[in-house]
Every structure is written in structure tokens, then in C-alpha cells.
Amino acid sequence: MILTLAWRNVWRNSRRTLINVVSIALGVWLTVTSVGLADYSYRQMIDDSARMGLGHVTIQPIDYLDAPSLKKTIAETATRQESIAAHRQTRAAATRITGQAMFASASRSIGGSFLAIDPKQESRDINIFLRSLVEGEAFTNSEVRAVLVGEVLAKNLKLSVGRKLILTAVDRHGEVVSELFRVCGIFRTGVVEIDGRMAVIPIERARQMLHYAPDEATMISVFVDDYRNADVVRDLLATVIPRDAASVLTWRQTQPELASLSDVDRGMNYLFLFLLGLLIAAGVLNTSLMSVLERRHEFGIMMAIGTRPGQLSAMILIEAASMGFVGLLAGAILCVPWAYYLIAVGLDMSSVMGEDYTAANVLIDPIWHITLYPGRMFAIAAMLFTLTLIAALYPAFTAARARPIESLRDAA
Amino acid sequence: MSMYPLILAFRSLGRNRRRTLVTSGATAFAGFLMIVYSALVAGMMRTMERSVIAFEVGDVQLHARGYRDDPDLYRRIDNATALADRLSKKESGVYAAPRLYGGALAAAHEASAGVEVRGIDLLREPRVTEIASAVWKGQWLSGEDPRGIVLGKKLARSLGVAIGDEVVLLGQAADGSMANDAYRVRGVLKSISERADQAGLFVTEAAFRELFTLPEGHHEIALTRGHATLETVESIALAETRGLPIEVATWRTIQPAIAKMIDNSMAGRVIMLLIFYSAIAMVILNATLMSVFERIREFGIMKAIGVGPWYIGRIVFFEVVLQSCFASLVAIVAGLPLALFLERHGWDLTALAGDMNIAGIAWEPVWYAFVDFETVALPILFLLVVVSVASLYPGVKAAIISPKEAIYQR
Numbered sequence: 001m002i003l004t005l006a007w008r009n010v011w012r013n014s015r016r017t018l019i020n021v022v023s024i025a026l027g028v029w030l031t032v033t034s035v036g037l038a039d040y041s042y043r044q045m046i047d048d049s050a051r052m053g054l055g056h057v058t059i060q061p062i063d064y065l066d067a068p069s070l071k072k073t074i075a076e077t078a079t080r081q082e083s084i085a086a087h088r089q090t091r092a093a094a095t096r097i098t099g100q101a102m103f104a105s106a107s108r109s110i111g112g113s114f115l116a117i118d119p120k121q122e123s124r125d126i127n128i129f130l131r132s133l134v135e136g137e138a139f140t141n142s143e144v145r146a147v148l149v150g151e152v153l154a155k156n157l158k159l160s161v162g163r164k165l166i167l168t169a170v171d172r173h174g175e176v177v178s179e180l181f182r183v184c185g186i187f188r189t190g191v192v193e194i195d196g197r198m199a200v201i202p203i204e205r206a207r208q209m210l211h212y213a214p215d216e217a218t219m220i221s222v223f224v225d226d227y228r229n230a231d232v233v234r235d236l237l238a239t240v241i242p243r244d245a246a247s248v249l250t251w252r253q254t255q256p257e258l259a260s261l262s263d264v265d266r267g268m269n270y271l272f273l274f275l276l277g278l279l280i281a282a283g284v285l286n287t288s289l290m291s292v293l294e295r296r297h298e299f300g301i302m303m304a305i306g307t308r309p310g311q312l313s314a315m316i317l318i319e320a321a322s323m324g325f326v327g328l329l330a331g332a333i334l335c336v337p338w339a340y341y342l343i344a345v346g347l348d349m350s351s352v353m354g355e356d357y358t359a360a361n362v363l364i365d366p367i368w369h370i371t372l373y374p375g376r377m378f379a380i381a382a383m384l385f386t387l388t389l390i391a392a393l394y395p396a397f398t399a400a401r402a403r404p405i406e407s408l409r410d411a412a
Numbered sequence: 413m414s415m416y417p418l419i420l421a422f423r424s425l426g427r428n429r430r431r432t433l434v435t436s437g438a439t440a441f442a443g444f445l446m447i448v449y450s451a452l453v454a455g456m457m458r459t460m461e462r463s464v465i466a467f468e469v470g471d472v473q474l475h476a477r478g479y480r481d482d483p484d485l486y487r488r489i490d491n492a493t494a495l496a497d498r499l500s501k502k503e504s505g506v507y508a509a510p511r512l513y514g515g516a517l518a519a520a521h522e523a524s525a526g527v528e529v530r531g532i533d534l535l536r537e538p539r540v541t542e543i544a545s546a547v548w549k550g551q552w553l554s555g556e557d558p559r560g561i562v563l564g565k566k567l568a569r570s571l572g573v574a575i576g577d578e579v580v581l582l583g584q585a586a587d588g589s590m591a592n593d594a595y596r597v598r599g600v601l602k603s604i605s606e607r608a609d610q611a612g613l614f615v616t617e618a619a620f621r622e623l624f625t626l627p628e629g630h631h632e633i634a635l636t637r638g639h640a641t642l643e644t645v646e647s648i649a650l651a652e653t654r655g656l657p658i659e660v661a662t663w664r665t666i667q668p669a670i671a672k673m674i675d676n677s678m679a680g681r682v683i684m685l686l687i688f689y690s691a692i693a694m695v696i697l698n699a700t701l702m703s704v705f706e707r708i709r710e711f712g713i714m715k716a717i718g719v720g721p722w723y724i725g726r727i728v729f730f731e732v733v734l735q736s737c738f739a740s741l742v743a744i745v746a747g748l749p750l751a752l753f754l755e756r757h758g759w760d761l762t763a764l765a766g767d768m769n770i771a772g773i774a775w776e777p778v779w780y781a782f783v784d785f786e787t788v789a790l791p792i793l794f795l796l797v798v799v800s801v802a803s804l805y806p807g808v809k810a811a812i813i814s815p816k817e818a819i820y821q822r
Contacts, residue, residue, distance in 0.1 A: 111526015260765030
């Protein structure tokens with residue numbers, strides 16, 4: 001009975017209700033868009049950053065994080081990599097060596113970092129350098145003297161495909177070692193700090209140069225389908241890898257800057273949405289309060305014929321709830337084509353932000369897409385719905401306080 | 413113009429105080445948020461700009477022609493120190509400092525790293541940038557300690573060195589010989605930019621010249637503008653170097669991503685204002701519509717006795733404007749002190765995050781606001797425009813009421 005009454009009341013003043021429904025629907029739309037855009041950009045940044053070398057989960061020598069050194073290595077990488085790659089929870093795993101080096105061409109020398117990879121374990125999917133080759137081709141053999149260099153590094157060293165580069169580093173014994181490579185490809189990630197400092201070489205050649213054993217390396221990079229599962233996979237791998245052999249870390253630990261950036265951005269985003277929700281709730285409060293004050297006469301009659309105050313309150317709350325529900329529904333209907341558009345086509349922001357915008361050393365895609373996680377969407381709906389209900393508490397309380405006699409007399 | 417519509421509007425606001433309070437409360441809250449938000453965004457942009465200018469780049473830079481495209485040890489500005497002194501204009505706070513750059517391999521006990529060695533003019537550099545105050549651990553360079561070096565934060569970590577540790581630099585000297593010398597870590601910088609963090613190794617000018625066997629010339633001259641405008645300093649530099657093989661560039665050319673971000677921050681602010689104020693527009697639209705419908709009979713009677721539609725429209729419009737002016741006042745009274753507080757003390761986000769970098773420039777997680785006339789005026793002005801627009805529909809609705817129907821309505 002109360003339910004029917006409440007539903008009818010909602011549509012009594014349909015213009016007023018519609019304005020509230022529209023504002024809730026716009027709230028849903030805005031929230032879904034901004035959370036979706038943010039989730040997409042975090043995913044893109046974290047995945048891209050993982051592809052730059054470390055993976056979502058990294059197995060590396062103990063203490064390497066605090067003081068990286070080519071003297072610190074992990075052993076038995078071949079068997080470990082295979083068993084990890086075969087695991088159900090992981091998408092891929094690759095053994096890699098990374099370190100600092102000096103690159104010299106005929107014209108000059110520049111400092112930077114190298115990443116040594118095994119082409120058999122790599123793919124465009126897990127390696128950003130293979131994915132962003134703009135000239136030449138990647139090496140397919142892990143013993144050749146071939147190197148992929150960043151575009152800016154190539155320019156600064158005046159290198160082109162086929163030219164020679166000398167890489168100098170300190171080997172595992174602390175001796176300075178040099179090796180000659182020939183440029184076989186040039187990549188452009190779009191991040192100047194990376195394109196100007198990075199070279200990719202074959203892993204066997206690197207092992208020979210650094211005097212490593214055949215299955216020694218500085219890390220195994222592990223990739224997962226959803227970066228949010230990194231913790232689960234880390235815990236899983238930590239049980240397989242002996243504690244004294246290596247440490248298993250997630251991207252949050254290996255790239256604290258990226259974690260900070262996404263945490264702060266997410267925090268700001270949620271704060272912003274919550275405040276916006278408060279404003280929407282103020283609109284609901286106003287409408288609900290007015291509709292209560294308008295109906296004092298009615299409430300007086302209802303109470304006079306035996307309706308209890310609690311029932312009146314319940315009615316007001318149900319009114320607000322149904323308005324919130326219709327608003328959420330309208331918002332969801334509004335979002336479907338929009339979300340579909342953003343996922344399939346995206347918003348081209350390149351004219352505003354340029355094509356070279358980076359944060360935490362990751363290029364931000366100027367075409368904005370969204371990622372919608374069901375859990376997050378549910379939380380948005382729950383938040384807006386709860387705020388609507390909270391906004392109706394005061395009017396509901398006011399309604400319940402009405403005294404039949406006074407209400408009847410006042411309103412007459 | 414008669415004052416009556418204003419008085420009538422004021423009185424009708426008092427009729428339903430609770431509604432007026434909720435509406436203007438929400439409006440004030442939105443205005444308050446936007447003032448604080450504007451100040452925070454403006455503050456962030458200024459911090460970024462300052463980080464670029466104050467710690468590393470300076471306002472304007474001079475290089476030998478072609479150096480920026482192709483940084484070469486041999487592409488130098490001759491007599492750069494004299495040129496730098498000619499460029500300095502003490503009265504307007506314009507100062508210039510020459511710099512040297514060279515690539516080398518730094519080897520420490522545990523590890524090695526490719527570095528960008530920067531030769532610093534200890535006398536002139538402190539007048540141009542605040543790099544000397546960006547020391548996180550240890551001390552800045554000193555002429556009395558020619559073997560002392562200062563490193564970027566990430567570089568110190570990847571080399572695994574602390575204050576007092578030895579670092580050997582290996583490189584190619586200008587005369588083709590092998591450059592090779594041992595140094596001692598004197599200081600470590602806090603994060604300033606990705607480039608300086610990862611590879612920056614600062615030495616005195618004398619030490620640089622000895623290492624690279626480079627008796628003369630500089631690679632860069634950095635200028636700070638003091639009280640002068642960027643354009644003035646740029647034109648001073650252009651005038652001084654006319655006819656010389658020297659290129660002049662402002663920091664905006666050297667750090668285009670940051671410049672673009674700052675330019676676009678206004679668009680971001682306007683979007684945020686639009687979002688928040690559209691929520692407020694809904695609240696006001698609804699409240700005003702309600703109050704108009706409650707008074708349909710009144711308006712009908714007024715029209716019947718000869719009051720024109722404009723007059724009635726004005727009453728509604730004034731109601732909204734009065735309410736919003738009150739709300740704006742509250743917003744300023746609440747928002748300005750908070751914004752000023754955040755300008756002075758910052759918003760400490762260290763619990764949430766560590767160091768970050770955006771577009772290659774370090775950003776510490778203490779967020780300082782910046783308050784000027786615009787950060788307050790823009791949100792308020794925008795608010796008044798938005799609410800005025802929101803009052804149009806109810807205003808028109810009230811103005812075009814047909815007296816006959818209105819009076820018959822219950």
C-alpha cells in the first residue's frame with residue numbers, strides 16, 4: 001500500500017521529479033565517464049610501464065630494488081621462467097637482464113640503460129620496444145651482435161639501421177667490459193626519457209659480455225591479464241620461489257612513482273565525485289522537503305485515519321528511493337551508447353594535450369577510452385542511491401513529526 | 413527602474429526559509445569547492461612552472477646554433493662568461509649563467525651508469541637557479557672541493573652510492589683522449605626532473621674542463637627573468653646575440669609538454685566549473701520552479717491588475733540572483749581562508765603517495781595552492797552566470813502566465 005502511494009506521489013509533480021531524475025542521471029553519466037576514463041588510463045599506464053621491462057610482477061635478486069647492480073643475479077632462470085609462463089594465472093613470463101651502460105658511436109658517447117631479452121620469450125604484447133619499432137626489424141637470435149635503440153638516442157648518436165654502436169658496462173666482477181653491436185632497429189615509445197636512454201640487446205650476447213652463466217639473469221618479468229591480480233600472482237609465486245633465492249615484487253613496489261600517481265589521481269577523482277554527489281543530494285533534499293511541506297494537510301488526514309508516523313517516514317524514503325532508482329536507470333540508459341562509443345572509438349584529445357604527454361615516464365594515449373569494471377559501476381550506483389536516501393532522511397523525519405490536528409488546521 | 417521587484421524578490425525568499433537555505437547552502441558549497449579547486453589547480457601549475465624554471469631550465473636559454481637538435485661536446489658558445497655578464501641586468505633581476513654538458517660512464521663500487529656531467533659556474537649559477545638549495549643530502553658543490561660531485565636522486569640509487577663514496581668517471585675527452593678521473597660524492601639532489609634524477613651528475617666548471625680537456629667555451633647559457641617579462645628577456649638575449657651563431661629559446665620551447673599543460677589547465681578548470689555548476693543549476697531550477705508554481709495565483713492576480721510580464725520575470729530573476737549573491741559571499745568567506753591556508757601550508761598527500769613526475773618534472777606530494785584575484789573571481793563570476801541562465805526558464809514561465817487560468821487554478 002505504502003509502496004503504491006509513494007510511487008504515485010513521485011509522479012504527482014512530474015516536472016519536479018523529472019528534474020531530479022535528470023540530475024541523478026547526469027550524475028551517473030559523469031561518474032561513469034570519469035571513473036571509466038581514469039580506470040582506462042591507469043590500466044594503460046600500468047600495462048605500458050610493465051612492458052618497458054619489469055612486468056606486472058618481477059622476480060629479481062634480493063636487495064636489487066634498493067641498490068640495483070649487475071653483480072646481483074638470479075640463477076636457474078630457464079626452468080623458473082618455463083614453470084611461471086605455464087601457470088594458469090599468468091599471461092607470459094620473460095627472462096631479462098637490465099643495467100646501466102654507456103653507448104658510443106663514431107661521433108660521441110651517451111649514458112643510458114640496456115635491456116637484454118630472449119626473442120623466443122618475447123612478443124609485441126609484453127615488450128613495448130618490439131611494439132613501437134619505427135625502422136628496421138627486431139633480432140630473432142639471442143646471440144647476434146644486434147641492438148634496438150630509441151629514436152632520440154639514435155639521433156643523438158647519429159645512428160641509423162646498420163651502423164655500429166659500442167656498449168660499455170661493468171660486468172659481474174666489477175670489470176669494465178665493452179661489446180660492439182650493429183643497429184638492427186629503432187623504436188619510438190614517445191617518452192623522451194626512454195627513447196633517449198634505452199637500448200635492447202640479445203640476452204645470450206649480454207651474458208657473454210657480462211660473464212654470466214647460461215641461465216643467469218637480473219630478473220624474470222611476469223605478466224598478468226589484469227594488473228589488479230598482481231598481488232595474487234605475487235603471493236602465488238612467492239610460495240614457489242625460495243625466499244633466499246630471489247624476491248618477488250609487484251609493479252607497486254618496483255614502480256612506486258606510478259603507484260603514487262595513480263593513487264593520488266584516484267583519490268582526487270573519488271573526492272570530486274563524492275562532492276558532486278553531495279550537490280545532487282542537496283537537490284533531492286530540497287524536492288523531498290518541499291513535497292513534504294506541501295502535503296501537511298494530507299499527512300494530517302492520513303494520521304487521523306490511523307497511519308503511523310513510521311509509515312509516513314517509510315513512504316517518504318520510498319519516494320526518494322524510487323526517484324533514485326529511476327534516476328539510476330535513466331543514467332544507465334544514457335551511459336550505454338556513450339560507453340560503447342568511448343570503448344569503440346574514444347575521444348581524441350590530441351589537439352588539447354598533444355601526442356607527447358607523459359606521467360611517471362609513461363606516454364598517455366591522447367585518444368581517451370574507458371574501462372568499466374563491474375564492481376566499480378556497482379559502487380557508483382550504490383553511492384548515488386545511498387546519498388539520495390540520506391538526503392530524504394530529514395524530510396522523512398519532518399513528515400513523521402506532523403501532528404494531525406495542527407496539520408489539518410494549518411493547511412486549511 | 414523601480415526597486416519593487418527587488419523588494420518583492422527579497423520577501424518571497426523569506427517565505428520558505430528552509431528551501432532558500434538548502435538552495436543557497438548548496439550553491440555556496442559549490443562556490444566554496446570551486447574557489448578551493450581553482451586555487452589548487454593554479455598552485456599546481458605554478459609549482460610545475462617554477463620547478464622547470466627555478467631548478468633547471470631557467471626562463472631563457474642560449475645555445476650554439478644546432479646544439480639543441482644535436483648536443484655535441486664541440487658545439488660551443490665562445491666567450492660565454494663575458495656574454496652572460498653582458499646579459500645580466502641587475503636592476504631588473506635578470507641574471508645569466510654559463511653551463512657545460514658532457515656524457516660519461518660513472519662507475520661506483522657496486523654498479524655503473526651512463527651520466528650527463530654538468531659543469532657548473534659556482535659564482536653565476538646560484539643567481540639564476542635554486543639548484544643549490546635542491547640538495548637533499550650532503551652539500552652543494554664548492555670551489556674548495558674540486559673532486560666533490562653532486563648526483564641526482566635516482567642516479568645515486570642506481571650507483572648504490574652515499575655521501576663520501578667514490579665515483580669514477582669515464583668518457584671521451586675533447587682532444588680524443590680517454591677522460592678518466594675519480595671523484596667523491598658530496599651531495600645528492602632531491603627530485604627535480606626525470607633527466608636530472610636519472611643521469612644528472614654536477615661538477616664544478618674547473619673539474620669539468622679538466623676531465624674533458626676543454627679549456628674554453630660553454631654549451632649553454634641560462635637566464636632568469638627576475639621582474640622582467642619573458643618577452644623582454646628573450647628580446648634582450650636576441651639583441652645581444654645578433655649576428656652570432658647562437659640560438660635563443662624560452663623554457664616554453666624547451667619544455668613544450670609542461671607549457672602545453674599549463675596553457676590547457678584553464679580549459680580543465682572551466683570544464684570542472686561547468687560540471688559542478690550544472691548540478692547547482694538543477695537545484696536552483698527546481699527550487700525556483702517550485703516557488704513559481706506555488707505562487708501561480710499571485711502572479712495571475714498581479715497580471716490581472718496590470719503588472720507586466722517583464723516585471724514578474726524580474727522578480728523571479730532577482731530571487732535567484734539575490735540568493736546566489738548571498739551564497740557567493742558565503743563561498744568567499746569560507747573558501748578564501750582555506751585557499752590561503754593551502755597556499756601557505758600546502759595539502760600534505762605524503763600519506764597517500766611518494767614522489768611523482770608529470771611530463772618529466774618532479775612533483776612532490778605536498779600540494780600548494782595559489783590565490784590571486786582570478787582564482788576567486790572566476791568561480792564566482794561563472795556561478796552567477798550559470799544561475800542566471802538557470803533562472804530563465806522559471807522566470808519566463810512566471811512571466812507568461814495567463815491571469816485567467818492562473819486565478820482559476822486551485
